Amino acid sequence: MAASFQSSQTVAVLGGGPGGYEAALAAAQLGAEVTLIERAAIGGAAVITDVVPSKSLIATADAAVAIRQAEELGVQLFARGGGGAPLRPEVAINLAAVNHRLLALARQQSDDQRASLVEAGVRIVSGHGRLAGPREVVVSTSEGGTDFEHVEADTLVVAVGASPRELASARPDGDRILTWTQLYDMTSLPEHLIVVGSGVTGAEFAGAYMNLGAAVTLVSSRDQVLPGEDSDAAVVLENVFRRGGMRVLSRTRAESVVNTGDGVVVTLSDGRTVEGSHCLMAVGSIPNTRGIGLEQAGVQLTDSGHIQVNRVARTSVPNVYAAGDCTDFVPLASVAAMQGRTAVFHALGDIVIPLERRRITANIFTSPEIASVGFSEQDVVDGRADGVVYKLPLAANARAKMMRITDGFVKVIARTGSGTVIGAVIVAPRASELIYPLAIAIERRLTVDQVSRVFAVFPSLTGSITDATRAMHIVNRDG
Known part of the structure; x- marks a missing residue:
């Protein structure tokens, strides 16, 4: 299907973050001639300074907590002191070593993504790009801005990301x-x-x-x-x-x-x-959209500088698309990637499914993690959704007791009457993994009864999902 689809079109992608990377790969997969322009490194901020290093740091922090709390599970760490007396060692954090590892992981991920693009046949141009019109990008390929390359394309995908917002009264100095x-x-x-x-x-x-x-x-x-x-x-x-x-x-x-x-x-x-x-x-953050020729090319921006896009990532200019944090859509790496693929599918005439906000799964990588999808309980309270909400504390779960998990819950929101799952929130370790079956339920319009009939391993944290949906069968019947 997609592998046999051949396009004679040219595609230029401005920005190599999640949105630009996926757009370039998808365009190459469909047979287009693809050029990707990136000023720093493939992967963008998501790989180099944001998602990859920050979540790696959080994984290190979780490991430190696990060591400190091991005694609560009966695991005790001791060292031998003078005379053979036991000493309790402290958990020490070598932040220099931690950060060295995080940045090395980021560079490796960036290198892997660059290799994937090259293997797919994508031409990569290093430099600062700006639109010279709806079908042309001018790339400054030298530091002094004296060398330029002109890239013309039938379709442009802008995926320039965003940068940390700064306050005039609290200017970051890189020191304190x-x-x-x-x-x-x-x-x-x-x-x-x-x-x-x-x-x-x-x-x-x-x-x-x-x-x-x-x-x-x-x-x-x-x-x-x-x-x-x-x-x-x-x-x-x-x-x-x-x-x-x-x-x-x-x-x-x-x-x-x-x-x-x-x-x-x-x-x-x-x-x-x-x-x-x-x-x-x-x-917060601000989109990297200033000074790259968007307004001159006719691309409409919001007052905050974000690029206005529709559900197929198309801008106000028919052949110009945009993906990621520079747009006015949901600022998530997974969404940027899907926007990039959707944009190219639409531009090159492949099958495309418009993006739907209510089907986007999000996760906050705190400890415990917080994952959500679909309508929220506040949507029900405010009347934006007609639903029933059920919350099951994670502490009631047998596996949670074994792992000494005391904080968290599974919350399911189902449509009144039909019982169709329309929303969910999970607060738990690895909630980012646990939310997936409920995201599928929303995508496939499954009812709580249908979800409850799926066998969950016992004991498992996913058992709380079946327990919650089974409880909602009673709520629906009595309601």
């Missing part, structure tokens, strides 16, 4: 005031890390550094961490944070951050100040 792209230059664990911003990025890094052993203060402008996410999940995570020793400051903003030379001082909107050794600014 940092963005999430600068954390990996640290050679020792920060004595006291102040994290400004309690969204996904802020929560993930705050939890990771807490679990690595740093003192952490999290500054949140909202009533809860992870604003906009499931409120029950946010409560669980905030309880875990506080229990781990994190200081969570809610309903206040950081007005300014100053590097004092040997630390930082964060001034809050309520007049208080917080002193620490380092500050991570996690206050």
Whole structure:
């Protein structure tokens, strides 16, 4: 099918992150002549400074916690001291070694992706690209901007990503005031890390550094961490944070951050100040769309600078598509990749299924993880969805007891009457893996009864999914 499809068209892809990478591979698969322009490294920020290194850091932090908590499972670590007396060793974090490994993994992933593109026949041009029109990209291939290459194509895919948002009163300096792209230059664990911003990025890094052993203060402008996410999940995570020793400051903003030379001082909107050794600014991101000729080519942008796209990733210019965090769609690496493939399928005349927000699975890599898909409980409360909500604490699960998992739950949302699964939230270790069967249920419009009839291994954490859906059969019958 796709393998036998042959296209005589030319495709130019601007940006080699998840969206651009998948767009280029898909176009090559369909027989197009493909050129990919990337200014840094294949994989983009997702591979080099964001998803790959950050999730690797979190995996290291989880390992540290597992060692510290092993005694609760009856596993005790001791060393022999003088006279043969047992000594309890401490868990030490060599952050320089950790960061070296993370960056090496990122480089390896980037190299692997470049090799895949080359093998597929994609031509890669290194440099800064900008649109000279809806069918041409001009690439500056030298640092001084004196050498240029013109790339013409029938279809353009813009996948230039986004960069950390900066505040004028808290400019990152790469020393004490940092963005999430600068954390990996640290050679020792920060004595006291102040994290400004309690969204996904802020929560993930705050939890990771807490679990690595740093003192952490999290500054949140909202009533809860992870604003906009499931409120029950946010409560669980905030309880875990506080229990781990994190200081969570809610309903206040950081007005300014100053590097004092040997630390930082964060001034809050309520007049208080917080002193620490380092500050991570996690206050969102801005699209990398300025100065690359989009407006001149007729591509419509939002007020925030994001590229407006429809459900097949098409822009206001018929032959120009866009994918990833530079668009006004969902800012997830998995979504960027799907947008890239969808854009090319649509442009080259292959079968395409428009993207649907309600079928997108998302995960927050805190500890425990928070995975979600479909409608939320708040959608039901606000009347955007007619549904029944059931929440089952994970502590009731036999496998969870064996693993000493005490925090988390499985929440399923089913349509009233039919029982069709329309939403789900899982808070658990590896929730990113556990959510998949419920994502399939939403994609295939399965009912809670159909899900409940699937055999789950006993004991297993997935058993909580069948337990929850079985319980909803009673709710539906009685309701």
